Amino acid sequence: MQKILVIDDDRDMCMLLNRFLTRQQFEVIEMYNGKKALEWLSVNKPDLVLCDFRLEDIDGKQILTRTRELHPQVPFIIITGYSDVKLAVEVLKLGAYDYVTKPVFPDEILITIRKALVAPVSSIAPVAVSSEKTVNGNRKPAVSGPIEKYIWGNTPEMKNILKQIELVSPTNYSVIIYGESGSGKEAIASKIHELSKRREKPFIAIDCGAMSKDLAGSELFGHEKGSFTGALNQKTGSLELADGGTVFLDEIANLPYDVQVSLLRVVQERKIRRVGGNKDIELDLRIIVASNEKLWDAARNGKFREDLYHRFNEFSINLPPLRERHEDILLYARHFLAITNQELGKDIRDFSREVQQVFLAYPWYGNLRELRNVVKRAALLTDAGQVEIQALPFEIIYHDKLNYEKPSTSDLPNYVPAPEPAPPVTPKSVVNEQSLKSASIDAEYEMIVKALRQSNFNKTKAAKLLNIDRKTLYNKMKQYQQFNNL
Numbered sequence: 001m002q003k004i005l006v007i008d009d010d011r012d013m014c015m016l017l018n019r020f021l022t023r024q025q026f027e028v029i030e031m032y033n034g035k036k037a038l039e040w041l042s043v044n045k046p047d048l049v050l051c052d053f054r055l056e057d058i059d060g061k062q063i064l065t066r067t068r069e070l071h072p073q074v075p076f077i078i079i080t081g082y083s084d085v086k087l088a089v090e091v092l093k094l095g096a097y098d099y100v101t102k103p104v105f106p107d108e109i110l111i112t113i114r115k116a117l118v119a120p121v122s123s124i125a126p127v128a129v130s131s132e133k134t135v136n137g138n139r140k141p142a143v144s145g146p147i148e149k150y151i152w153g154n155t156p157e158m159k160n161i162l163k164q165i166e167l168v169s170p171t172n173y174s175v176i177i178y179g180e181s182g183s184g185k186e187a188i189a190s191k192i193h194e195l196s197k198r199r200e201k202p203f204i205a206i207d208c209g210a211m212s213k214d215l216a217g218s219e220l221f222g223h224e225k226g227s228f229t230g231a232l233n234q235k236t237g238s239l240e241l242a243d244g245g246t247v248f249l250d251e252i253a254n255l256p257y258d259v260q261v262s263l264l265r266v267v268q269e270r271k272i273r274r275v276g277g278n279k280d281i282e283l284d285l286r287i288i289v290a291s292n293e294k295l296w297d298a299a300r301n302g303k304f305r306e307d308l309y310h311r312f313n314e315f316s317i318n319l320p321p322l323r324e325r326h327e328d329i330l331l332y333a334r335h336f337l338a339i340t341n342q343e344l345g346k347d348i349r350d351f352s353r354e355v356q357q358v359f360l361a362y363p364w365y366g367n368l369r370e371l372r373n374v375v376k377r378a379a380l381l382t383d384a385g386q387v388e389i390q391a392l393p394f395e396i397i398y399h400d401k402l403n404y405e406k407p408s409t410s411d412l413p414n415y416v417p418a419p420e421p422a423p424p425v426t427p428k429s430v431v432n433e434q435s436l437k438s439a440s441i442d443a444e445y446e447m448i449v450k451a452l453r454q455s456n457f458n459k460t461k462a463a464k465l466l467n468i469d470r471k472t473l474y475n476k477m478k479q480y481q482q483f484n485n486l
């Protein structure tokens with residue numbers, strides 16, 4: 001029986017997950033705070049960890065980092081409120097397998113758990129080899145049917161990017177891809193590989209942000225047996241595994257400085273030496289790197305080697321965030337819906353008008369990854385016909401009301417404010433009716449939103465703040481969603 005550790009300070013949530021997962025034949029261990037969970041993890045190894053992002057004592061990020069040190073092969077899934085989605089997306093960089101958003105739906109979490117438990121070990125190990133490919137570069141069996149994995153959109157910016165991809169692919173140029181997290185940098189790197197002469201050889205994606213400082217050298221270059229404490233066997237590094245093909249180094253600016261020196265040698269001389277080894281190994285590699293900060297700035301600030309920057313900077317591609325590819329949002333949403341229909345064996349036709357409006361108004365700070373997850377969840381909650389507004393997270397429908405803190409320009413170096421989005425969907429009572437009833441509904445709505453924000457979308461805590469029970473809170477939230485359909 002596979003063992004799942006559930007860490008959440010919301011005891012009701014733990015109990016519900018426990019009951020549901022036990023019925024699905026898992027063994028469940030519940031922990032209500034981070035410290036206790038870490039104590040347990042230091043002597044036990046689960047098959048998977050499911051962890052609330054915001055605990056009262058330690059945050060999910062710290063638990064993830066420690067779990068990765070203790071059990072690098074164990075998949076870690078984050079449970080998060082929508083206000084934290086941007087942070088959760090960042091945390092994927094530290095090696096989490098995926099995130100699910102609250103309210104948690106049993107079927108959704110089960111699909112994510114099942115996928116995580118059969119994911120190739122390499123996709124959850126410190127060197128995050130692309131989850132789409134196995135270590136030797138072979139594709140995982142594709143879902144049946146002819147849906148293209150990637151689409152490139154109709155905006156002039158994306159047409160231009162596709163042209164750049166086609167131009168640079170047949171060459172051997174190094175490429176730097178700039179773009180926010182989830183915007184599709186790995187998709188571009190893999191497209192370049194597929195259009196190149198190297199297409200039959202491996203494409204290996206390595207997330208430099210997810211590697212521990214101490215192990216980065218050995219993960220990339222490999223090591224000889226006994227070269228450091230813990231090096232019990234000889235290990236082939238990811239660069240050697242990619243020989244003849246393309247290596248994609250994501251979040252390159254996070255690579256430790258001394259490893260950058262060894263990487264420069266790979267770029268200049270096309271040779272590597274394993275950690276603790278004394279012979280050179282020749283490699284034929286194309287290197288594509290990605291960063292969400294300008295590498296030139298990182299070089300000027302002394303974080304990134306300037307000589308390495310110049311070597312990589314043979315060609316660069318600037319991928320705009322999804323909110324700046326406004327005309328493509330629905331195209332991508334429909335693409336993800338088609339894929340999800342196929343995965344779930346459903347036949348959902350489209351999104352309702354209100355859903356489309358919300359999609360166009362929402363800023364998508366997690367970019368395509370966030371859109372994909374929202375569509376997947378909505379499709380799961382829809383039986384047939386079209387996706388209705390109720391299938392979207394409350395926090396997305398009301399994002400304008402909730403007033404999330406916008407990322408600062410230093411957070412997102414490529415962030416340029418998007419043109420004014422279409423007006424968001426708001427409860428009709430707010431805009432149309434002046435009756436006493438609607439005024440009191442509005443006041444109640446504002447209070448609920450405030451309590452939800454104060455409690456980071458923990459509904460049990462929000463209900464306590466409002467002095468109502470959780471069921472009443474759920475019912476009220478449902479009621480507000482229904483206003484959109486009046």
Ligand SMILES: Nc1ncnc2c1ncn2[C@@H]1O[C@H](COP(=O)(O)OP(=O)(O)OP(=O)(O)O)[C@@H](O)[C@H]1O
Nearest residue numbers: 149150151152180181182183184185186187368369
């Ligand atoms: N052109 C595309 N067409 C369809 N799906 C895409 C496209 N680009 C990205 N996606 C999907 O969006 C998600 C995120 O893409 P990807 O991993 O390429 O982003 P990224 O910028 O490399 O993210 P990160 O920097 O966080 O690793 C993936 O699920 C991917 O399949």
